[in-house]
Amino acid sequence: MSRYFLLILLCIFSTSQNGFAKFKSGNEIEDCLTDLNFEIQKINYSYANKLHILREELELLNSSLKKDNSDNFNVQVIKSRIIIMDSIHLLKLLRAADIDKVRYSKGIEIIKILYEKSLALDHHFTTVNTLNDMHKISNPNNFKEFAVARQQFEFNSNKRQGFNLGSILGENMYASIIHSMISLFSNDNIRKSDKTKMLQEIECIMDFTLQMYNDLNTVYFESVYLKKGNRELIIELEQLFIDYTQPIKYGISLRKCRDSDDWLTINMHLDHFINRLKFLRSSELSQTEVTNMQIDLDFSIDRLLHFIGTYNSFINESRKFYEKFAIMLDSYDNEDLCNEKIPQEFKTLKKSINLTIEKFDHTYRPVEITGSKMKQLLYGVGEY
Numbered sequence: 544m545s546r547y548f549l550l551i552l553l554c555i556f557s558t559s560q561n562g563f564a565k566f567k568s569g570n571e572i573e574d575c576l577t578d579l580n581f582e583i584q585k586i587n588y589s590y591a592n593k594l595h596i597l598r599e600e601l602e603l604l605n606s607s608l609k610k611d612n613s614d615n616f617n618v619q620v621i622k623s624r625i626i627i628m629d630s631i632h633l634l635k636l637l638r639a640a641d642i643d644k645v646r647y648s649k650g651i652e653i654i655k656i657l658y659e660k661s662l663a664l665d666h667h668f669t670t671v672n673t674l675n676d677m678h679k680i681s682n683p684n685n686f687k688e689f690a691v692a693r694q695q696f697e698f699n700s701n702k703r704q705g706f707n708l709g710s711i712l713g714e715n716m717y718a719s720i721i722h723s724m725i726s727l728f729s730n731d732n733i734r735k736s737d738k739t740k741m742l743q744e745i746e747c748i749m750d751f752t753l754q755m756y757n758d759l760n761t762v763y764f765e766s767v768y769l770k771k772g773n774r775e776l777i778i779e780l781e782q783l784f785i786d787y788t789q790p791i792k793y794g795i796s797l798r799k800c801r802d803s804d805d806w807l808t809i810n811m812h813l814d815h816f817i818n819r820l821k822f823l824r825s826s827e828l829s830q831t832e833v834t835n836m837q838i839d840l841d842f843s844i845d846r847l848l849h850f851i852g853t854y855n856s857f858i859n860e861s862r863k864f865y866e867k868f869a870i871m872l873d874s875y876d877n878e879d880l881c882n883e884k885i886p887q888e889f890k891t892l893k894k895s896i897n898l899t900i901e902k903f904d905h906t907y908r909p910v911e912i913t914g915s916k917m918k919q920l921l922y923g924v925g926e927y
Contacts, residue, residue: 575656578649590638594631594635601631604627636824647844657851661777668770680755686745689745747881751877754874762871776854776857787846788812790816793808854909855910865903872893
């Protein structure tokens with residue numbers, strides 16, 4: 544077997560693999576990890592066949608040594624054995640490079656998926672914690688029935704004993720309710736039956752706002768806290784992308800890459816990087832550079848796994864917050880009795896929170912990378 548033939552054979556063997564698993568689970572990251580496993584096993588299988596051929600040839604040479612002990616023959620066999628053993632070693636290096644490539648590329652896919660999830664979550668927090676909506680459904684002054692009744696109380700009140708609230712206290716929920724009650728019960732110009740009727744018109748509004756005011760404000764401010772945390776998560780993810788793509792000399796930010804759909808350019812940079820790594824490994828020109836390139840790849844993936852842990856913690860924390868929100872909003876005792884007076888925005892908010900809890904369990908759920916999947920992503924471990 545000539546060295547020239549072996550080099551041609553190795554070039555064929557080192558062709559990159561581009562297969563995809565056929566079956567999808569519906570979870571993007573789970574599917575990405577399934578594809579990773581599929582790709583690693585495909586690479587291993589491809590190289591295993593080539594390695595098997597070379598190892599069989601090596602066994603034949605070893606057997607031939609036992610049959611013929613002439614010096615010339617032994618020299619030729621030893622030369623052939625060295626060539627084959629070098630070829631086996633090189634094949635293993637090329638296999639490792641192909642696995643590094645698929646590991647790295649799947650890491651890019653995971654970053655892309657997590658970025659989309661984080662942006663979607665940021666949009667959700669923005670829609671939930673709109674301050675104006677919270678004020679609208681938590682302050683009785685924003686209810687038409689209460690505003691009308693309050694005007695009647697003040698208009699018919701005793702001008703000598705009564706008083707008007709200023710603009711600031713007039714918008715304060717507690718002050719306006721107390722003032723309205725004082726105006727109603729101290730007003731001798733309104734009959735008792737009319738007072739009872741007026742009170743019945745606004746009792747659900749006052750009961751709802753008094754009970755839910757603090758809870759709705761808690762939902763608002765804690766949603767602001769979660770939104771801030773998610774924004775920090777997005778910034779950390781954008782920095783991770785910069786660090787992750789630095790070894791392959793890709794200098795565009797994650798946001799710009801996403802907006803311009805520039806993922807193909809990343810693949811081109813990765814191809815160049817892996818081809819350089821293969822060349823250096825096969826030529827043994829600069830093992831220091833090979834070591835540094837390998838460290839860069841491993842460190843990038845290690846950073847990704849660290850971020851996944853941060854993402855998982857944030858999602859778990861956010862879900863607990865939303866479970867608390869759901870319990871708080873379900874705590875209004877007179878919801879059935881006052882159903883017609885409860886604002887639609889409150890009902891919509893409850894549905895949105897319950898829907899978000901489901902999304903935390905499915906769309907935004909933590910990324911489970913344990914056991915074999917962790918080893919595949921972190922080390923490229925497979926059945927060699």
